[in-house]
Structure formats: structure tokens, C-alpha cells
Amino acid sequence: MNLVQLLCYLFVLLLFFYFIYKRQIKSLLLRNKKFACIRCGLCCESFYVELRESDIRRIEKKGYKRKDFVERKGKFLIIKQVNGRCPFLKVEKGYATCTIHDVWPKACECFPLTKVWGIKCMDSKCKSFDKKFLKG
Numbered sequence: 001m002n003l004v005q006l007l008c009y010l011f012v013l014l015l016f017f018y019f020i021y022k023r024q025i026k027s028l029l030l031r032n033k034k035f036a037c038i039r040c041g042l043c044c045e046s047f048y049v050e051l052r053e054s055d056i057r058r059i060e061k062k063g064y065k066r067k068d069f070v071e072r073k074g075k076f077l078i079i080k081q082v083n084g085r086c087p088f089l090k091v092e093k094g095y096a097t098c099t100i101h102d103v104w105p106k107a108c109e110c111f112p113l114t115k116v117w118g119i120k121c122m123d124s125k126c127k128s129f130d131k132k133f134l135k136g
């Protein structure tokens, strides 16, 4: 195998790796970015929000019934989607608000902070990074 062939193979391999792990790679590239929520509400509409028992207890103390906001997804408990979105999401004048902000689940508090291959970074699915990332 000559050098050109080797470089071609490497290039194809890198391309393959990139397409499989595109989201993770983007998230790692965002690891030092400052985050400011633009209140688009995407994370409250499109993502599964995992719930811990402690999250559920906190929300129940506010008067909400478990059956109205908890759903099982495999071995996980998640926020039940109502009409395609989190039942605690309120959108007014184009801005998303969490109506249980004082007791919201740990997963919501942490987003978009995440870990990829054990490295702390920012989840590239968060809309606040879109423009910056695409321009960069």
C-alpha cells in the first residue's frame, strides 16, 4: 500500500467516525463555550427528561399528581409528554418558561451540561449554540 492509498483510507475512516459520532464531537468542541439560554423551549419539547425519585417527590410536594407527569421508558422514568411537550412548559410571546423552575428535575437544571466519553462539555442539541457553532 502506498502513502496516497494510506491517506485515502485514513480520510475515509475519519469521515466514517465523524458521521457516527457527529453529535458527540460537536458537543466536545463546545466544551468551553459560555451558555446563555435563549428560552426556545426545544429541550422541553423534543428531549426525554429523565426523572429521579427525588425529582418526583419535589414536584409532588407542589401538588402535582405522579400519574400526570411521570412515564416509564424502559428502565427509566421520564417526564410524560402532553401534546408533544413537557406539561410544565409555558410559552408566552415566543419565550419558554418552566412553571416549576423552583423544583425542576436535576436533568433540566444541568442541561446543556453533559459528558461525552467522560469529558465535561455542552450538549450540541441546545439551540443557544446553533449560530455560534455553525459559524465557527
Ligand code: SF4
Binding pocket: 036, 037, 038, 039, 040, 041, 042, 043, 044, 096, 111, 112, 125, 126, 127, 128
Ligand atoms: S434548548 Fe438550550 S436555549 Fe433552548 S430552552 Fe433549552 S437550554 Fe435554553
Ligand code: SF4
Binding pocket: 043, 044, 045, 049, 079, 086, 087, 088, 089, 090, 097, 098, 099, 100, 101, 104, 105, 108
Ligand atoms: S420541567 Fe421545566 S425545564 Fe424541565 S422540561 Fe419541563 S418545562 Fe422544561
